[in-house]
Amino acid sequence: MPDLPLPDGVSLHVDRSAEQIARALAARVAAVLARRLAHSAGASLVVSGGATPLPFFRALSGHSLDWKRVTVLLADERWVPEDDAASNTALVKRHLLVGNAAEARYLPLKVSAETPDQGLKAVHEQLSELVLPLDVVVLGMGNDGHTASLFPDASELPSAMAPENDALVVAMSPASQPNRRITLTRSVLARARYTALHLRGDDKLGTLREACSDLPNVFAMPVRAFLKPGLEVFWSP
Ligand SMILES: O=C(O)[C@H](O)[C@@H](O)[C@H](O)[C@H](O)COP(=O)(O)O
Numbered sequence: 001m002p003d004l005p006l007p008d009g010v011s012l013h014v015d016r017s018a019e020q021i022a023r024a025l026a027a028r029v030a031a032v033l034a035r036r037l038a039h040s041a042g043a044s045l046v047v048s049g050g051a052t053p054l055p056f057f058r059a060l061s062g063h064s065l066d067w068k069r070v071t072v073l074l075a076d077e078r079w080v081p082e083d084d085a086a087s088n089t090a091l092v093k094r095h096l097l098v099g100n101a102a103e104a105r106y107l108p109l110k111v112s113a114e115t116p117d118q119g120l121k122a123v124h125e126q127l128s129e130l131v132l133p134l135d136v137v138v139l140g141m142g143n144d145g146h147t148a149s150l151f152p153d154a155s156e157l158p159s160a161m162a163p164e165n166d167a168l169v170v171a172m173s174p175a176s177q178p179n180r181r182i183t184l185t186r187s188v189l190a191r192a193r194y195t196a197l198h199l200r201g202d203d204k205l206g207t208l209r210e211a212c213s214d215l216p217n218v219f220a221m222p223v224r225a226f227l228k229p230g231l232e233v234f235w236s237p
Pocket residue numbers: 048049050051052053075076077078088139140141142146147148149
């Protein structure tokens with residue numbers, strides 16, 4: 001078990017195999033969703049883009065759940081058309097919304113407007129039926145400490161991170177990224193009933209260690225805002 005200075009109440013699940021840890025995460029998420037569906041008309045599932053979630057998507061899509069009562073959305077989206085290789089929506093449609101999960105309802109974070117700023121109002125309308133707090137959020141993390149599209153080098157970060165900002169989404173233009181982005185805000189993400197952080201690789205472990213070292217400094221590493229009691233980290237080398 002890696003020796004990490006995790007804050008109290010944050011748990012760490014480790015497996016040597018990326019496939020196995022993805023299966024463990026999928027089983028956990030499916031159980032949380034099933035419990036929620038037993039008590040509520042519907043449940044929400046927020047997932048992340050990038051490379052890490054692929055085996056998790058495949059594993060989760062095979063779980064038997066009443067998927068038609070599950071609303072799936074992304075934590076963040078790159079402002080590119082769906083046929084662009086960078087589209088998170090394409091990724092989710094291809095790898096998660098298949099098999100049993102094909103019946104889930106998908107709420108896109110993107111509209112046809114040219115920029116996320118121009119599309120913001122329409123995206124908010126698209127999300128108007130979303131029930132808060134979110135039920136399940138599965139986050140990833142970059143080695144600059146970003147999570148969702150809460151990037152340390154985006155000028156919009158203070159607004160996206162402001163606990164009192166009750167907007168659902170914010171447009172982001174991180175200098176380090178080739179595409180503009182849209183992201184759920186910290187306040188919406190951080191109030192979720194269940195949150196997991198899915199990481200792969202020794203580099204991500206090093207980044208997590210650094211994040212744990214100075215928790216209050218959330219603007220330098222936005223992932224710090226989510227390192228709080230109840231978070232479950234799923235890591236494999
Ligand atoms: O769309 C995105 O880029 C994400 O949602 C982002 O926050 C991602 O989770 C991390 O960048 C980790 O990405 P990898 O899994 O590719 O390392």
